[in-house]
Amino acid sequence: METKIIGGANLTQKIREITSDKSAFVVSDSNVALTYGSLWQGAKHYIIPAGEGSKTLDMFGKIAKAMLDSGCDRQTTVVAIGGGVVGDLAGFVAATYMRGVKWINVPTTLLAQVDSSVGGKTAVDLGDYKNIIGAFHLPEKVLVSTHFLYTLPDREWLCGMGEIIKTAFLDRKVYEILDGSPEKLLERDEAVLEACVHECIAYKRELTARDLYESGPRKALNVGHTIGHALEKTDKHRRSHGEYVLMGMEIESFVLGDRMDCERRKEISAFVAETGVDYPDFNPEEVAAACMKDKKNGGGAISVMLPDYENTREVRLSFDEVLRGVTLWKLSR
Known part of the structure; x- marks a missing residue:
């Protein structure tokens, strides 16, 4: 499968169309939610604490449990909205939930847009060792909207x-x-x-x-x-x-x-x-x-x-x- 890359200066409307679909389950972090939470208003979602500390098997399990509790099945599409941590973690959940579901990546940081959002690497850390447990699972789409970058510290x-x-x-x-x-x-x-x-x-x-x-x-x-x-x-x-x-x-x-x-x-x-x-x-x-x-x-x-x-x-x-x-x-x- 080849990932479809959709680029633009501001893809807000396209992102809202994706998150409003009944099959969507959004994963984001606490920082992104403060500024861009309206992008998934009304959608099923899970918000992780921002930072590398969330890229764990424990957090992976919490997201999977939230998906199960909200009725997600094999027709669900996981939508990652955030930086590299969100994409790596949400993508790994998508790679393994019910043996694999589709996912869409919406990278909001410069690092994620130029690197981690493309290529299908998904993973969590094991202690202080990065990306030890993971899978290759290509996203169906990557939406690269450069308007996210202007708020970066x-x-x-x-x-x-x-x-x-x-x-x-x-x-x-x-x-x-x-x-x-x-x-x-x-x-x-x-x-x-x-x-x-x-x-x-x-x-x-x-x-x-x-x-x-x-x-x-x-x-x-x-x-x-x-x-x-x-x-x-x-x-x-x-x-x-x-x-x-x-x-x-x-x-x-x-x-x-x-x-x-x-x-x-x-x-x-x-x-x-x-x-x-x-x-x-x-x-x-x-x-x-x-x-x-x-x-x-x-x-x-x-x-x-x-x-x-x-x-x-x-x-x-x-x-x-x-x-x-x-x-x-x-x-x-």
């Missing part, structure tokens, strides 16, 4: 920028849109934003069509995510996911060392530095240990992606290599 904006900057070193078109700097994104330039959202979605859709289950070319999207996820775990999710991806890109580039083109490393460092992302104090051994438990690993080695546009490739590193690299990076700061 700075941290959520930076979160989405992390994934756009990552894609800029995988897809030359995104790099060209940014014209060699994240400055226009930091300024929230409308034309640059819309072009980036459109191209990031197109790039990820193309990869997903070729490799839904992430066994080949789709792995490229994991640039910055191995050390990024490890920092996210050890820092107890105090920052946004996209910020950890930016940190992961910078540190992974350093760890990869001579395997990576020197000019590319400098470009990545310059992009990340310009965002002003704030690194936490961390224990390199704890970060390396968290990397060892990353779901992308295999054969006892740590999987790190080396970004190089169409030549992006996977590099397998030992625990000692990652520990040494992360330690040296920290000492160099």
